[in-house]
Amino acid sequence: MAQLEYKCPNCGAPLGFEAGTQEMTCEHCATVMDVEALQCMDDEVAAHQEPDAAQWEYEGTNWEASEAEGMSVYTCNSCGGEIVGDETMGAATCPFCGNPVVLTAKFSGALRPDMVIPFKLDRAKALESLENHYAKKKLLPTVFKDRNHLQEVKGVYVPFWLFSADADGRFEYRATRIRRWSDARFHYTETSFFRVIRGGKLGFDAVPVDGSKSIDNTMMESLEPFNMNEKEDFKPAYLAGFCANKYDVEAGDCAPRANERIKNTTTNEFNKTVMGYHSVTPVNASVRVNCEGVRYALLPVWMLGSTWEGKNFTFSMNGQTGKFVGDLPLDKSARNRWFLKLFGIIAASLLVLTQVVITFL
């Protein structure tokens, strides 16, 4: 017959039942546990959920022949990016890498976007934001600010997969509460240990993940958030004057990133509900993502390309909110100069101050 054994939550040694006190006692570390609490903890562990196995599937709709007519596909021979534009766009440079693109074919295939967020901000605003982006950056090379380096400013509809889901989460934490007091002879510290369990649901609408290989995913995440309340049903007319990138990463391939962000957010929200403890250590987290749907959307982004000292620098602006991002080069000599200057001033000030203070001690 199998013998039931409980382990001490403090040290892992076997717990024994003390008949006198009617409590579970650890002979190794002298921890005393209430039988009810132990049973309760055991039940909760037994109720542990299976991890998620979200399946994201997207069927989508195809372009109608009339919509595809008049649209062309341009391919960048350098980065391989495919850009969709109307036939009047002509030869242009790739908004992602700055190299020339060539007309390769009449538009065909690929799924039709479900929705679009139209451009709200124009080219002038993008250039103004670029100027602001340069401002108040002490370590930006002065010569970089020269406008002549700017090569391309393009409004691009970037393909995004929008994931909607319900997240079911269950979390366990080890928590402590500390009480201190003193009497005439001793200082006392009482540490109470708790097992904290939280569970519930959190819903997400339209978590965007960039569906284009040509565009840096991190840069697109930096442009967030997009206000999805302003989305419109897709109409080819929105593409007039702009170019669009075709998605080349399937929804299923983008799903892991969406899952990761959903899980992180769910975990974070439930962590906030554990309050009133001096320390909280997560011991187990399980989030099951229940997919509610995937939608294909084109979101507005201004892409600005620039070169400096043979390197390409790409900036982008959220065409809806105006959020502007893009890494800038570092002037190393200016950095060193500023460091020495600040170091000298601060060190001299502190030296004088401390020596004067010591004189009067």
Place this chain on the structure above:
Amino acid sequence: MKKAMKIIIILTLTAILITLALPFTAFANDWTRPRERFIDEVGVLTDAQATELSAMLDEISIRQNFDAVVVVTNTMDTNNPRRYAADFYEQHGFGFGQDLDGILLMIALQPERNFAVVTTGYGQYAFTSAGLIFLEDLFLPYLRNDRFFEAFTAYANAVDDFITRARAGDRYDTRNIPLTPAQRTEARIWAAVISVGLAAIIAGAVVGGWTRQLKSVKSRDFACDYVRKGSFALNLQRDIFLYRNIRRIPRQQNNSGGGRGGGFSSSSGRSFSGRSGRF
């Protein structure tokens, strides 16, 4: 005739008694009497230095009504150097007034280079525990380097300063002990090192902040902006108490106290304060 002889004998005895009694009353109060306040049984100072130090100790003692004494011996009782020094102080008749106000520094080069500072009378008020440690810090560095003259003059000057401060109602105690020259030098070096380190950290933080301004492309690991409003449902909320530990630490007894230094009694029972150690 017999009556006249009796009167003569009584007057003679009275005169003898008065003559015998006079030195004892003068002994306790006559602070101008010639007395060696620097006793050197070893010869650690040159004659000129000894003369200069003696004059210095005399001048301070008479001006302050407070004996400042320095004794250099070959050996001393290492088991109880403070009592040895206190007994020496009493047996050699040092001290002003009824309370024998004064202080004595005794050093012995054998067997373990010991020293003792003892004080009684007004000295017990003027030299607090913290004050005695401060006094020690002023002359010990010189003694350790066998710079005896500098050590003794530093001691004499310090005694003068201590008594002056005490009479002005501002005796040296834990709240107002100044740094010794050695401590001041050490503090200056540490302050310089910390200032340079702190300056490097602050300058690095500022320049680091400016460098980070150039980087704006960052991944977003959360999707807080896309949480459906009102969708958060906390269905399970359990806080299970497991066990508790109680740790107890004995309270430290506060033995430090201002006021008089470490008190003890001489062999005669007179109360003294003082410190002793090796150098």
